[in-house]
Amino acid sequence: MNVIEIKSLTKIYNSSEVQVKAVNGIDINVKEGEFTAVVGPSGSGKTTFLNMLGGLDKPTSGEVKIGGVDIWSLTSRQLIDFRMNNIGFVFQSYNLIPVLTAGENVEFIMQLQGKPKKERAQRTKELLEAVGIGDRINSRPSKLSGGQQQRVAVARALASKPEFILADEPTANLDSKATTSLLELMSNMNKKYNTTFIFATHDQRVMDKARRIITIEDGKILKDEYFNRD
């Protein structure tokens, strides 16, 4: 079953002298439970592609359907709510809310969703234990290492039970040990919850774990390969 359906997705940046086609008519589908890496050199358009996919950057033309909903036909308020309920984000710089504890960061999104307190507390505990930092539930981000912060970010992304998780260079700021451990974690989460993961990455270690690799160059899909990692 397709979670994401993308048709003729195009993004053109108009600078004063030249038109830049950052994404140039991409057509692609992503199925539930995929563990996909979007790769390509700097400036290839992978981040722009991910931003449009995540409802953050409006395409010049084309369609992004998530769970059958054309997200770019929604109003900006509807789109924010849609992101909250359907898309999880993991950023390169973790981007946790610094004044909230690890637990509160995870719980925060469920609070926005209006989930009951008991359910929030239970899921927060479960997720933090699943990402291996159940004992740091009351620690603020500044007291956590980079790897630990990224684990909290993964737990936060999973908290809203999204259709899929977008991770933009999630390992770029981590050392190799933390990277291996995080990838193992995300792979386990993918298997445990059947959550779809889409990464934008340069990291070979991420590519080695991905079961599908989409290579983008000059805004177009150059290669779309599937791998059996089992």
Added chain:
Amino acid sequence: MLNYVIIAWRNLWRNPRRTLITSASVFFGVFFAIMMTSIQKGSFENMIENMARFYSGYIQIQEKEFMNTPGVNNSFELSPEYKTVINNNQSVTSSTKRVETFALASNGENSYPSFIIGIEPDKEDLKSGLSEHLIKGSYINTNSVNLMVGHVLAENLNIDTGDSLILLGQGYHGVTAAGIYEVQGIFDFPLPALNKQIIYMDIANAQEFASIQNRITSNIIMVESTDNIEEVINELKQVNDKDTNVYTWQELMPELLNLIEGKESSSAMVKTLLFMIIGFGVWATIMMMMHERKRELGVMIAIGFQKSKLLLLVLIESALIGIIGVVSGLIISFPVFYYLFHNPIVVTGKMAETYESMGFEAKIAFSINPEIFYNPAIIVLVIFMAVSLYQVFFIAGLNVVKSLKS
């Protein structure tokens, strides 16, 4: 909502130094604004009270021409209707008759112009505590034929208690008013201008001096508080007496009112400047808070935080800064100025002379009128509302992708 307040509160203390400095600027702004207004209002209230107590009263009934042409020719007899209103109104604390006229006062060698006030000694003392201001001699009794003289006039005329003073003026309808009187007391008023020219005598004595029999030139009414003036005036104006008018202290002392209004305008300018400086300081802080968290705000929108909720969060943050400053300003200033209200600062030396030369009592009086305290709070609220417009535009214009790249 509580969660927003908790997050906002924690956000404030991410940079405690900046929060404290900004709140301190609000605190000092509130404190100094309260101090300036308290001193100014205190001085004016003190001056008004002194003028009302010792001279004009809060309300006066006069013959209708007396205001433009003061003199015994424009005297009147207080009607029984007025007396009924005065006696029945609970807000009236005292009512006393007066005869006011001018005369030349002479000791035989020197003469000075003087302002003679015929009073009901007991009632006047009750109203103004006149006897407490005697520095020499004794207070005159009802039906006394003696005088009490301001100490500056006494010094100018080189007279003392027990000495005789000659008064020469004009009585009712051109009759010569003349007499020789014994000085029974010398007083020192908190209003220096009065010390130079006032002579008090019993009202019957003054009526005889001016040949006006039972007529008076004014009836002075004191009320419990200045807030009661309007109510009493309205009742007095119901009395159908075409020959008299009823005046407030503002109408009786327009120059004092002008002085107060002038001083208040200049003080308002200083306070405006003070609050403008605070306003720009607060604005700078809010700008920094917004810009340095641009990325974080972008992340919050990306993960599902509506802009309206984000705006509420940042507005709570700035409101908390204002509340810390205002509340601490009020908590610290109230006891300070409450103490100073009951214990005014007495000015001495050269400064006291300067005060007196300007017609002020040589003391720094303070006021604790509630508006002194809530006005700065309202101004700070307005400042924060104005600054919050910046936050509204900032959040409304926030581009998530650009914020995430910042």
